[in-house]
Amino acid sequence: MASPNISTPSSSSSILAPSDNLMLDALIPGYSFVSQLLSSQLHIDLSQYVPYIITCFLIAALVQYTWDRVKYAFKAYWVSTAEIRPDDDIYNYLMYWLARQSFTTRMMHFLAGTRTNNSYRNSDDDTEDAEFDSEDEYDQDGNALAFDDYWAKVKNRDKYKRLRFTPSEGIHYFWFRGRLLAFARVREASGYMRWTMSERLHLYCFGRDPSILKELLAEAQGMYVARDTNNTLIYCGQRNGGGGGYVNWVRCMSRAPRSLSTVVLDGAQKHSFVADIKGYLHPRTRRWYSNRGIPYRRGYLLHGPPGTGKTSLCFATAGLLGVSLYLLNLSSKSFNEDDLMSLFQDLPRRCIVLLEDVDCAGMTQMRDPQSNKNKNEPGNGNIGNRKNSKKEDDAELKGISLSGLLNVIDGVAASEGRILVMTTNHAETLDPALVRPGRVDMSINFTFAHHADVKQLFLGIYSTLEGDLYSVRNSLNPRTNEKKKIVCKIPPAPWQRLSQEAIDALGEEFATNIPEGEFTAAEIQGYLLHYKTDPERAVEEVEKWVNEMRTKRRERESRPSSSSSAKTEDKK
Template identity: 55%
Template structure:
C-alpha cells in the first residue's frame, strides 16, 4: 500500500537529500538523534537557521560598526619596523607599567628582537653595565679588594642578560595622560619588502578615540625623547650596512662615552682652531651667511700624519664635545657603489660628523693616473712631509705600488670622480662635517684636496716633549671618577681593565662605602715631576702617542715604574722598527 504524504510531515525526502548535500553527515546525525534520543532534528531546523542568520547579522553589524568607528571616530598612527621610530616606541613601551600587567607578552634580551646584526641596547644598560660600581661590592656593600672574589662574581653575572618584556601580537589597552589608547602589534607574513635585518617583519599601531591625533603625537615625541635621552651623555656611532633588498643604509652600531679633548695629543693651538672652526660652522648665522651668498653649506677637514698620532681620536673627541653623531664609512669595500655612496650621504642628518678613515688606502686616489710612470706614482714616499715610518721605506713603496696596481685592476667599488661628486657635487648633501684621515697626504689626488672639499688641514706628527708631558699627566692625574662612592650609580668613562685597588671603609650616616684610588698616593707636584722626567727619557719627535699610551697602560697605577722603564721601552721600540724595516727590505729583494 502506498503511503500518503500529509502536510504535517516536517520535511519531504527530497528536502532531506538536499540538506544532506549542503550539510554532509546530516542524515546520519539526524538518524542517530531520532533513534537514541527521540529527537527530530528537522523540527528545529527553522530555529537553527534563524539563529545562524541572527549570529551572522550581529557579527556583521558589530564589525561594520567597529569599522565605521575606527574610520571616523578613531585616530591611528602606523609605525613600520624598518623606521627608527619603531625602536623608539618599543623602548618606551618596555619601560611602561603596561608590560607588568600583560598576560601575553614577548620576552627577549633586546628591545628590538628583529635586529639581527647589532644590539641597539648598549646605551641603556645602566645598572647592568659590567663596569658599574655595584659589581665592585659584595652583598653587604663591602668593596671587593681581591680580584679573584670580584671575578668569581663577574664571570657568573656576565652569562646572564637582562630580560625585556614587550607586548605580544594583538591589541593591548593602556592609559596615557588621561586618554585610553591601544597598542596593536601585527606580524606581516611573507612580506617581500621586509628588510634583511628583520627576522620578524611587523607593524605597530597606536590608536585613540577621537579625531584629534595630538595625544598620539605626544606619545611618539615622548618615546623619541626617552630613546635619545639615554645617549645624551654618549657618542652614538653609525656605520653603513646593506639589507636584504640590497639597499645600503646607516645602522646604529654602538654608543660610547665621549673622549675628553684633553686626552688627544696635539698642539693646543691646533686643537682650539679645529674646535672653534667647527663651532663657527655650526652656528646658525653661518648657515644664513652661506645661503645668502649662494655658497654650499659644507665643511671638510683632512687629518694627516703617521699612524697612531691621534687622527681618529680627535674626530671622536670632537663628536663627543659637540654632541654630534659619528658616521663611519669604509671606502675600501668593493661592494659599495657610487649610487650607494650618494644614498648614504643623502640620508645623513643635518648636523653630524662623517669620518672617512685612511682614504689613501681606499684604492681610489690614483685612478686619475693609472699609468705607473705618472708623477703621482713615481714620487718617492720619502718626499712626503710626514715623518718617516716603516711603510715609507723604498722596499715597502715597491710592494705598495704593486698592490695598488693590482687593486686598481680588480676594483669595482667607488671611483675618485664618484667620491668627489658626493663630497661637493651639484646634488651633494649639506650641513654635514666631513673628516678624512690619511697616513700619506702625498698619495691623495690634488682634486680631493682643493678648497671646498678640504677647508682645513691638520698635520699630526710624533709627540713633542710638551705632548709627552701632557699625556703622562693626563694618564696619572687622580680624578673624582676614580674613587667615587658605591652608593652613586656612576658608570666609569674608561674601558680599560680594572686594576686591583686598596679600599677604606667609612661609617657615615648614609653608610657609603668609598674606594681609594692608588694614584692618590702621588701628589700633583710629584706627578708633574715624574712627567718631566718621562719627557726627558722619551725622545721628542720619534714616538707616536699611541705607542706612549700603550707603555703607560702597562703601569696604570705605578707612574714611577713607568718612568724607570721608559729608557728600556724606547730602545725596544726602535729595535722593533729596525727589524720591521729589515724584514720589509728582505721581502722586496726576494
C-alpha cells in the same frame, strides 16, 4: 467528535522538492547523509528546519555586518590612533619604554627576548652594562669589594643576557596618566624579511583628542634619549637582510665623550679645527652659503703616521659638540655606489661622517686622461687584450669607486649640513680630485709627539681626576623603575700618595728622556699603561724602552731591503 489531524515534522512529507535536496546536497556536502540519519534514527525531517536554519544564518550575517560597520564607525570617529612603522626610530623609543613599564611584568601574553629594538645588532644595553659593573664593584654598604669578590659576581652575570619582556602579538590595554590606552602589535605576512621588519605597532585611545598618545611617545623618546644624554652615539653603515637587503645606519655603541685635552696635537691646530667646525654649524653660516648659492658642506683631511691621534680628534670633537659620529668603511665590497648614496641621504642635518684610511679603500688611483685616450684609439691592442681589460674593469667596479665617492660628497645630489672627515696615513697617494678645495676645506698634519705632548700624556695618565675619588652608581627600584644615585668613595690609588707637584716633576723628567719627533702618542701611551699605577717606575724604565723601540724599528726597516736584495739576486 473526531480529533483534528495534527501533523508533525517526522510524519509529514518533505516540503522540499527533490531538486531542492540535490541543490542542498551540492551546497552542503553530506546533507543527504545527515538528513537520512536523522529521519531513520530520530524521526526528524531535516528539510522542515532548513528555512529556519537559513534565516538564522542570515540574521547572524546581518548582525556581524552591522557590528563590523558600527565598530568601524566608532573606531574611525571616536578612537584616536597612532601607527608606528618598524623602520623608524620611534619604534625603538616605544619598545624601549614598554620594556621598562611595570604593567608589562603583569601581562599574561608577552614576547621574551634579549633586545627590544628592531636593529640587527644589540646596542641598547651598553650603557646599562656599565652601570651594572659599577654596582657590582661595591657591597650593600657601599664599600669597595676586593677583586676576587667582585669578579665572582661579574663572571656569573656575564654568562646571561638580560631578558626583556614586551607585549606579544594582539591587543593589550593599560593605563597611562589616568587614561585607558590600547597597544596593538600586528604581524604582517612577509616571508623574505625578519619578524622585526614585518610588523606594525598601533596605539589607541578613546576620544577624538590624540594628545595623550603624543605625550606617551614624547615620554618614550625622552626616556630613550636620556640614557645617552652625556654620551657620544656612534653609528655604522651596514647592510641588513643579507646580500639583497637594504643598507642603513645602525647604532653600534654609545661611549662617554673624550676630553679634547687628551688629544695630542698642536694647540693652535686643535683649536683651529674646532673653531672652524663651530663656525660652520652656526645658523648664520648656513644663510651665508644659501644666499651665495654655495653648497653647504664642509670637508676635512687628517693625515699623518698611524697612532698620532687622527680618529681621537674626530671622536673628541663629536663629544664636545654633542653630535653623533657616523662611521663608514669604504673598503667593504658589500656596498655599491647606490648604497653609498642612500646612506648619505639618510644622514641627519648636523653630524660628523668619518671615513677612515681612505688610502686603503682604492682612492689612490691617479686618473691619467692621456692613457685613457690612448686606450680608446683604434689599433692600440688586440681584441683579446681589450676583453682582458674589460674583465679587470669589472672586477674593480665591485665596491665603491673614486668617481662614486666624489659624486656622493660633492655631486649635484650630495647631502648638505654634514661634516665629512677623512683620515689617511699617506696623503700624497690620494687622487688630487679627492683633496681639491671644496671637497677638503682644511687639512691637518699629525706628527710624532714632541716634549709638550709627551708631558701632557704623562699628566693625563697619573693626575688625580674627580672620577678617581668618587663613583656614582644607580640603585634601581624594580617596582617603580626609579633610579637613585648613590655616591661611593673610591679607595686611593697607589700613585695618589704623590702630590701634584711631584707628578709634574716626574712628567717633566719623563718628557726629557723621550726624543722629540720620534715616537707616536699611541706608542708612548701604550708604554705608560704598563706602569699605570707606578709613575716613578715609568720614569726609571723609559730609557731602556726607547733603546728597545729603536732596535725593533731598525730590524723592521732592514727586513724589506734584505728581501728585495734577495729577489734581485734571484733574478740575476
